[in-house]
Amino acid sequence: MTQERRKFRREGEAQRQGDLIAAALDLIAEGGPQAATVRAIAQRAGVTPGLIRHYFRTKEDLIGAAYAQFVRRMAEDHSATMDGAGPDPLARLAWFVWRALCPPLTDSRTVGLWAGFLHLVRNDPRMRNIHRTGYLSFRDPLESLIGECLAATGRSLPPRQLQAEAIAANALIDGLWLEGSVLPEDFQPDELPRLGVEKVGALLGLPLTDHLEDMQ
Amino acid sequence: MTQERRKFRREGEAQRQGDLIAAALDLIAEGGPQAATVRAIAQRAGVTPGLIRHYFRTKEDLIGAAYAQFVRRMAEDHSATMDGAGPDPLARLAWFVWRALCPPLTDSRTVGLWAGFLHLVRNDPRMRNIHRTGYLSFRDPLESLIGECLAATGRSLPPRQLQAEAIAANALIDGLWLEGSVLPEDFQPDELPRLGVEKVGALLGLPLTDHLEDMQ
DNA sequence: CCCGAAATTATACGCTTGCAGAATTACCGG
DNA sequence: CCGGTAATTCTGCAAGCGTATAATTTCGGG
Structure with missing residues (x-):
């Protein structure tokens, strides 16, 4: 029952940044800034929340981009x-x-x-x-x-x-x-x-x- | 050092509801919905957060009003x-x-x-x-x-x-x-x-x- | 084939949020 | 002046937030 670690594929920086930005825009468009939480963005982009901080220093940076x-x-x-x-x-x-x-x-x-x-x-x-x-x-x-x-x-x-x-x-x-x-x-x-x-x-x-x- | 309980004045229902609504509108106008937290609204209205729930069943009700x-x-x-x-x-x-x-x-x-x-x-x-x-x-x-x-x-x-x-x-x-x-x-x-x-x-x-x- | 670097996940922490209920205080009618 | 009512404050909780960092996995180059 040791739930195994999630599989993943490596992607280029541009691709992942683009995905994250697209996810953030979708969420903001639908529900406003409050809907664009780190966790929601990551989920919609198909990654885990931690990855956001690998490509953006802070959430604010991501929103700015x-x-x-x-x-x-x-x-x-x-x-x-x-x-x-x-x-x-x-x-x-x-x-x-x-x-x-x-x-x-x-x-x-x-x-x-x-x-x-x-x-x-x-x-x-x-x-x-x-x-x-x-x-x-x-x-x-x-x-x-x-x-x-x-x-x-x-x-x-x-x-x-x-x-x-x-x-x-x-x-x-x-x-x-x-x-x-x-x-x-x-x-x-x-x-x-x-x-x-x-x-x-x-x-x-x-x-x-x-x-x-x-x-x- | 038992910090004493905050003094207060009783107000009518209309007055307090009006104050809370005005505070919520101010905050939303300045910072969007995310700025209008229960605690911020109460502070701007000059009351403590618990009072909101005495006049509105839920925060959503207050925002709607x-x-x-x-x-x-x-x-x-x-x-x-x-x-x-x-x-x-x-x-x-x-x-x-x-x-x-x-x-x-x-x-x-x-x-x-x-x-x-x-x-x-x-x-x-x-x-x-x-x-x-x-x-x-x-x-x-x-x-x-x-x-x-x-x-x-x-x-x-x-x-x-x-x-x-x-x-x-x-x-x-x-x-x-x-x-x-x-x-x-x-x-x-x-x-x-x-x-x-x-x-x-x-x-x-x-x-x-x-x-x-x-x-x- | 395997090793190292980098991409990704997982876990944890401190803070804020909305909500609930108990405790207290102000005010009104007698 | 005093007791009851309800307006108000206080304390606490569970969930969600952004962030930090350690643990793992992927994958290309030797």
Whole structure:
């Protein structure tokens, strides 16, 4: 009855770190930071708790790494999708909005992570920096895109007003992101991205709806 | 050296429950649910931990009561402010937007609470009901107000499109609320509510900016 | 084939958590 | 002024937390 020691396989550092981070993100997304205990993370990653401390000096380090990956992945996902968007600014802006309001950016997992990390971000300067980077990597391209679109239609704004337009457009996207992520059952598929493209167009006075057919 | 027992005053049930709820909300707003331990709540409320169980069957009950009060108070605060807004629909809509983007609705405490409760709301049907009630008490009046404004300017929409306008306007407000609450230092006082009134007007094609002078 | 290094598990410790029940104290009605 | 009630404090417990470290297992290189 001497219960034998558990068998295991050796894995590379990158693999195990990745597994642990993924497990932590899953748990935070579902149940908030309180659900991401050392033991729960280890179990979901398929290892024993002690291993966490072999790859991360402390639990806080692991959570920090998880947040960094979360932010980086969001930014990468969205900027990568812009690569195949063609040259026309209007089409690009429509595509930008559309993609922001589809999974994986808009879904309940993402908003769960966002909310779960909020307090950690607010109380830790290191995390706040990570956050700001990701936030600007979304808002800055949006502002450029809006500038190009206005220029293409013959209008042109002073920087101050252009920034205000970007803030408002960004807010509209954020708000739809929020509503769609928190109450996904209240919207049909495509309803949210369609509404986003239409209303960002209305906000800026741009005929974005012309490009709705290109979406998918 | 027999350290003597702590002195205390008896308080009514309502008073003590209110204190405990307020303490719990403060802690959640600042540090998330994990900061709201039984002992921390009691300390901030100026009592000993055992008393919590005298007024609430369990900690979960207390948190639930706290959330209910949070939602109710938000709704009350905002609807109460509409009382002195006059009869003109346009002025009322402008006021509605303006007030949503000022404290106490827009500030870091509110977004902290919102994020802190998100996971509890998602995983507990009882809390989800409370949430939905509060959410609709904001969106429904907004939809009515938009309908009145459009009717007053001679336009009229089928219900489906009116709802879409309300969702978009609500999203714009939510998004500005989010940005202003998370990064308050990025905006000057009045910048956010002003932007909100202006852009909600742009979104709906309504001259809301005419009423900006009435705000304060 | 086997040995050493490193990855992984196992065990243990001190602290905090939510909860329970007994002991005490404040206050009200007589 | 005094006794009873219930509001409040106090003490303790079992479970879970993050962390530390020793014991084991895996696996590639000689």
